[in-house]
Amino acid sequence: MSGRSGRSRRGLQLRIAATVAGIVLLAVAALGLAVHQMVVLDRVRQSRDTADAQIAAAVDVYRRTRLLSFDASLDDTRLPAELRRAVRSSGDRGTLVTGGRTRVVWAAARVGDEVISTRTSVDVVDGSVRALDRALLLAGGTTVVVAILLGLLSAARIARPLRGAARTARRVAAGEPAGSLREAVGGRSDEIGELADAVDAMAARLDARLRAEQQFTADVAHDLRTPVTGLTTAADLLDDSRPAVLVRDRAAALAALVEDLLEVARLDRGSETADLESVDLAEAVRRAVRRGVATGELVEQAVRVGADPDPVRVVTDPRRLERVLSNLVRNAVAHGAPPVEVVQRGSSVLVRDHGAGFDETMLADGPRRFRRSRRTPGNGLGLVIAAGQADVIGADLRFANAEGGGALVTLVLPGEPGSRSPHGEVTIS
Amino acid sequence: MTQTGRLLLVEDDPVIGEATALHLERHGYTVTWSQDGLEAWESFADEAYDLVLSDVMLPGMDGVTLCRRVRESGPTPVVLISARSDSVDVVGGLEAGADDYVTKPFDVQVLLARLRSVLRRAEQPATGAESAGEESSAGVEEVGDLTVDRRAMEVRRDGEPVPLTPTELRLLIELIDARGAVLSRGQLLQRVWDYEDWEDDAHLVNVHVQRLRTKVGAELVETVRGFGYRLRT
Known part of the structure; x- marks a missing residue:
């Protein structure tokens, strides 16, 4: 989990920083190139002006003295044809620049039928330009590095509250005390603050709806209790005729359902506390099964109890522990197939049947009220209560399907490290 | 029945x-x-x-x-x-x-x-006396500053009668008969209330022990956390 979210977190920050760096790099590069180009062009223009002045002077000298000055040559064959043509056909002077890195500046003028010209090589990228380029590169590089750092920094300013908000949201989703997202992102009034407020409002609304539903369940169950108690007490007065047995049976079922609902409502309120005692775990398992047999809910032969040879004592709430165990065993007997095995191993208890096992939603989400965990009838409150009571005593309840078929529920009690005896061979009696 | x-x-x-x-x-x-x-x-x-x-x-x-x-x-x-x-x-x-x-x-x-x-x-609140053997059937015994007369169903503290209910008296007698051993809440429920097992929460025992303490002196009944209660003599 942390690996995946860690990567995606880094992603946002890196992406923002990279974007900032990319934009700055482009801007610096464009600016540098433009400066470089302008300097070069200015150089060429200067060379041209110089060449033009020189050829004008050379023409002057030639007209008066018939001497070539300023390295001018007469009817130079290397003179580009287009300049020669241009000078011959129109005007009396012209310049032309050819070449790449080393430019050749041609200047030509017409003197009668003759053309005199000068040729000057200009190294446009000389030392001073290279020094300029270096300065530009240095400044650009520094800017890019600074931009990356600033990008990372400002991205962190965005990413950090988002990360905090995500942590808070995960805690809210897991049902832990988390506080609000607004607290997690601080007092900012930007889009992140807006998102936090919106998510907080959503969570509050969901919470209110959940509470309303829980309250409704509690109210219904509470209001049902008195008439149902009257019903069961009156039904117990009936004789043992078949219709009376049917009425009594259904009245008892109704009363059990109401009590389960009330227990769920109490667990929902989250105000239940464990009443701790030191308990022999194997004995607690045997007692839960014994009592189930005594009340007629379990058939003795249907359940096999196993335990470590050495007694393991745990500090727990015996009443809640028994509730968890008996609900697990009853569920296995009612919805699984025999044999049902209940095995104490260290500070854990395994309840396994040989039926069809749990379905995928049960394995993924755990028990949910009024959603059947198997393909057989039942309201599913028993396992909801078992999970809720296990939570109260700080135990872990794991639902799985056993190898070779059948549902396997493991109750892991918070054991006392000092008092736990070494695990021995499990004997199934 | x-x-x-x-x-x-x-x-x-x-x-x-x-x-x-x-x-x-x-x-x-x-x-x-x-x-x-x-x-x-x-x-x-x-x-x-x-x-x-x-x-x-x-x-x-x-x-x-x-x-x-x-x-x-x-x-x-x-x-x-x-x-x-x-x-x-x-x-x-x-x-x-x-x-x-x-x-x-x-x-x-x-x-x-x-x-x-x-x-x-x-x-017959003092049934515990019969199982406790000869010495207690003699009648009066001293426990701390208490004088317990099982036959008369009477408990005195420094000479003053202590008004115990039948349940409290039975609880006291069970603790006396345990001779300082720790009795778990389950055992007390079984012996005092005739419960086959602890079925409900431990309120019944806890509150009765509290009530007994206020009447016979808090220091007499000791709580052994996580296990139960015993008489300190």
Whole structure:
């Protein structure tokens, strides 16, 4: 989990920083190139002006003295044809620049039928330009590095509250005390603050709806209790005729359902506390099964109890522990197939049947009220209560399907490290 | 098993009240059923009852107050009927002096068993003495600053009589007979209340121990956390 979210977190920050760096790099590069180009062009223009002045002077000298000055040559064959043509056909002077890195500046003028010209090589990228380029590169590089750092920094300013908000949201989703997202992102009034407020409002609304539903369940169950108690007490007065047995049976079922609902409502309120005692775990398992047999809910032969040879004592709430165990065993007997095995191993208890096992939603989400965990009838409150009571005593309840078929529920009690005896061979009696 | 005894049943719900009365009568009890706490108190003042079985939530006067008044007027045992989720009521009722309680919806067989057990304690509260052997049947023994006379069912502290209910006396005697060994709540429920097992929460034992402590001195009954109680002598 942390690996995946860690990567995606880094992603946002890196992406923002990279974007900032990319934009700055482009801007610096464009600016540098433009400066470089302008300097070069200015150089060429200067060379041209110089060449033009020189050829004008050379023409002057030639007209008066018939001497070539300023390295001018007469009817130079290397003179580009287009300049020669241009000078011959129109005007009396012209310049032309050819070449790449080393430019050749041609200047030509017409003197009668003759053309005199000068040729000057200009190294446009000389030392001073290279020094300029270096300065530009240095400044650009520094800017890019600074931009990356600033990008990372400002991205962190965005990413950090988002990360905090995500942590808070995960805690809210897991049902832990988390506080609000607004607290997690601080007092900012930007889009992140807006998102936090919106998510907080959503969570509050969901919470209110959940509470309303829980309250409704509690109210219904509470209001049902008195008439149902009257019903069961009156039904117990009936004789043992078949219709009376049917009425009594259904009245008892109704009363059990109401009590389960009330227990769920109490667990929902989250105000239940464990009443701790030191308990022999194997004995607690045997007692839960014994009592189930005594009340007629379990058939003795249907359940096999196993335990470590050495007694393991745990500090727990015996009443809640028994509730968890008996609900697990009853569920296995009612919805699984025999044999049902209940095995104490260290500070854990395994309840396994040989039926069809749990379905995928049960394995993924755990028990949910009024959603059947198997393909057989039942309201599913028993396992909801078992999970809720296990939570109260700080135990872990794991639902799985056993190898070779059948549902396997493991109750892991918070054991006392000092008092736990070494695990021995499990004997199934 | 047919029982005898005059019961005052206080239950405001007409169906639960009538059906419970019918059950109790069927098992041989003489039942006076009242639907109002105040009315029940007046009836209790007029007639002699062996046991009061009362709901907690009542019009007129609530069951806890009724229980306290009954306790103040004498040793008549009180059993409360309470909704399971209202453990505050249960503790309040036990602190007010109730001997036992059943939770709604109750199993009629469980109710009858509890009533039998409470009535038996009221009749011969010091049954523990018989199992305790010769020395205690001699009668009077000294425990700390207490003088316990099992045959007279009397406990004195520094010469002053201590008004213990039958349940409290039985609890004290079980602790004395354990001779300083720790008794778990389960064991106490079994020995004092005749429970086969601990079925409900530990309120019953806890509150009775508290009540006993206020009467015989808090230092006498020691709590061994996570295990139970023992007498410190």
